[in-house]
Amino acid sequence: MSYLDPRAGQNSGDTYAEPAYQNPAWHADERAPDPMNHADEKAPDPMNSDDESRRGPGKRRAGRGRKPEGKSRAGRNLPAAIAVGLSLGLVVLASLLVWSPALLGVVVLAAGVGVWETSRALSVTGARPPVIPLIAGTAVMTGLAWYEGADALTVGLVVTIGAAVLWRLADGVAAVRRDFTSIVLIAVYVPFLLSFAAMLVRPEDDGQWRVLATVVAVVLSDTGGYAAGVFLGKHPMAPKISPKKSWEGFAGSITASAIGSGALLFFLMHVPVYYGLLFGAVLSVVAVLGDLAESMLKRDLGIKDMSNLLPGHGGLMDRLDSILFAVPTAYLLFAIIAPN
Incomplete structure (x- = not known):
């Protein structure tokens, strides 16, 4: 009896189980596995980065919670975004x-x-x-x-x-x-x-302060919304338009813009604080609407950013989206709270 015979070893107490492909229960329309054919084994997929066989010894798969180095919790390249934002702000301020x-x-x-x-x-x-x-x-x-x-x-x-x-x-x-x-x-x-x-x-006497107050209100709105959204955001505001926006972030936008504008307009233009609070709150709402409007446009077009001109931001329009709606609104508000 050859040692290749499956019955070998029965006399020594070994048990022999009939291979599944010899069992009548095996479906006739299925191909029996060939133990000598390695093609039946699943080959590693070179396009699948999760395939264990592609990772060398000591390599560990990064968890889903890991973020690339230099990225913020919101997915932006924060150092580049800050540098570009400061540069743009300095140009306007100068x-x-x-x-x-x-x-x-x-x-x-x-x-x-x-x-x-x-x-x-x-x-x-x-x-x-x-x-x-x-x-x-x-x-x-x-x-x-x-x-x-x-x-x-x-x-x-x-x-x-x-x-x-x-x-x-x-x-x-x-x-x-x-x-x-x-x-x-x-x-x-x-x-x-x-x-x-x-x-x-x-206006020659305070025109520069009007523009500065408008820009600061929008920046505070964006900053307050970003901070509140990252650390407190739980309830999506418009998930089908801008998934990262939350109602907590929206509240942070209004709060930061209102408080900052109230103080700034009082010291720069002697506008009553309550008018400054109203100015900041309204501009914050309008700025968020402008942001959502461009997000809706980009989603309809199937693009993430308007361009890749500004590192950490995308395109210039990705920074101007809030400003575009805020500037005409500020012009109308100043006509009421600080007419020439």
């Missing part, structure tokens, strides 16, 4: 304190980049909004807002839309029909709203 008309250049540059980023993002839908006339219209709208005010700004908006439509008309009526909505969206959303900053800085 333009306000050194020579306030220099803010016009900052607004035109920021709006121009915003037009480019938004046009690029909307291209995933097949639209081709003309960037050149829209950026040129940005300079026109900012200048008109600075020199003539809100009525002239509205005229500049109409002229910008008309120029962009004529530019696209060179490609045919079909191109105008395809791109008209994106042209109007970009012209209103970026340069029109941002040009209100030029009207905020117009």
Whole structure:
């Protein structure tokens, strides 16, 4: 009897179990496993980073709770985000304190980049909004807002839309029909709203403080919401639009912006504290709505950031989303609480 015979060893008390593939219960339509065929064994998947066979000795799989080095609890590259944020803040602050008309250049540059980023993002839908006339219209709208005010700004908006439509008309009526909505969206959303900053800085006695108070209110809103959301956030605010926003973060935004604005407006412009509290609270709500509006736009477009221009932030529009809605709101509020 060969030692390969499965009956070998029975006389010594060993038990012999009939292989499953020889058992009548084995399904006839299933292939019996071949002990000599190693192809039946599962090969490691080179695309599966969790495959144990791909980790060398001593290698440990990172747990889901681990975050890459340098990342914050909210998933941002915090050092880069802080550095970029401080740099942008210093540019705005320098333009306000050194020579306030220099803010016009900052607004035109920021709006121009915003037009480019938004046009690029909307291209995933097949639209081709003309960037050149829209950026040129940005300079026109900012200048008109600075020199003539809100009525002239509205005229500049109409002229910008008309120029962009004529530019696209060179490609045919079909191109105008395809791109008209994106042209109007970009012209209103970026340069029109941002040009209100030029009207905020117009008053010679306190224009720079109006812009500074607006920017500080938005920054405090973002910072307070971020801190409260990271450490206290439990109840999602708009999970289908912005999963990381929570009601606790929203409360932190309003609280930080209201308190900071109340103190700042009192010391800089002698505005009553209750008006300052109201100013900060309203701007915080509007800033959050602006953030959600852009989040909704990005979700519809299927993109995470408007661009990768700013490390730790994404695109410039990812930083301007709160400012865009806050600037015209601040202009209206100052007309009530601190008229010229």
